[in-house]
Amino acid sequence: MRTISKRALGLAWVMPALVLVGVFVYFPLVENLGFSTLKWDIYSGSQEYVGLENYRDLIDDPVFWSSFGNNVLYAVVSIAFQVFGALVLAALVESIRSERWQRRLRAIYFIPSAISMTVAGLLFYFIYEPNLGPLNHVLQAVGLGRFDHSWLGQETTAMPAIIAMSQWQGFGYSTLLFAVAVQRIPSEIYHAAALDGTGPIRRFLHVTVPLVREMTGLMMMVTISGAFQVFNEVMVMTSGGPDNSSQVLGTWLYRSGFVRNNFGYAAAIATVLFVITLGIAMAQLWVTRRRRVEW
Structure with a gap:
């Protein structure tokens, strides 16, 4: 009886959170799946059931595939810099004996x-500007003017x-998170290795x-x-732009829905995007759990 009351009390505590998650997360996901089967004009309000036609259009859409490729490229470069590069830099910072310089470098x-x-996007928009931006001027100043570009054009x-x-x-x-993980490694292990x-x-x-595998898995x-x-x-x-060359799935979703007024197609892109991110998360959790078992 006491066990049942404890379970009921625990369920009562988590029920508000479950309701909020259900209403604002899972219900929109299911509803979006339904929208992806419609040809929907948001301005006139007309809806027509088309089944899987939006998904077939995705397969034949070259902009969708180029957007997907840009996301993949973005992921590969981010893993190289924000995971492995950040780990190396964090280890270098934490190897400095001066705690004052460690704090300064972390802040920098x-x-x-x-x-x-x-704000960062607007800042670099100015930096990349071909005529007034500093990047091309620096290249010219160091004798690399042949590499001048209209970088965003x-x-x-x-x-x-x-x-x-x-x-x-x-x-x-990413460097700061890895620095925290490195700090948690007992110094005795490093002394023994030395x-x-x-x-x-x-x-x-x-x-x-x-010893920072868990943080590496999380960051991945x-x-x-x-x-x-x-x-x-x-x-x-x-x-x-230009000519859709820098489209990613998120921006192509936005353009399909709010510019081209094809909300059913945009919902199909959103569904594919959800499946991709869910698959990545589940694969990473499986790998992390398997590593824990091996340890």
Whole structure:
């Protein structure tokens, strides 16, 4: 009887949260799945059931696939810089013996992360400006004027320029999280490794990397999921141009719904985006759980 009352009390405590999650998370997901089967003109209010036609249109849509490719590219570069690069930098910062310099470097690296994405996008929009922006002027000053570009105005450089800005903006935050994980490693382990004659590179590979696996797994999941939810930086800097070369799934979803007035098609893109991020999260959780069992 007491066990039943405890369970009922626990359920009563979590019920408000379950209701909120159900209403504001799961119900919209199910409703969006229904919308993806419609041809829906939001302005006239007309709706026509078309089944899986929107998903067939996705398969034949070259902009959808190029947007997906841009998200994948964004994820690969983000993993390289915001996971592995940030881990290396965090280990270097924490290896400095001066605590004062550690605090200063953490603050320096974290400052870009404190800037909103919209402000950072506008800042780099000015930096990339071909005539007045400082980037081309710096290239000319150091004798590399042949590399001058209209960075956001050419199809081959627009997406790499956006990705570069986002790495600058998010690199410090990842470094700070890895620094916290490195700080949690007992110093005795490093001392023992040093007594065994292990050099700094081997200590990093055989001590630091294995002992921050949980943080690495978390950052991998967050980074990849975030790469497929990119929106603000693209909208601020290029709005998906030129000629849709910098479209990502989020911006193509927005353009399909609010510009092309095809909300059923936009709902189909949203469903695909949800499936991708859910699959990434479940795969990462499975890998993390398997590693814990192995430990």
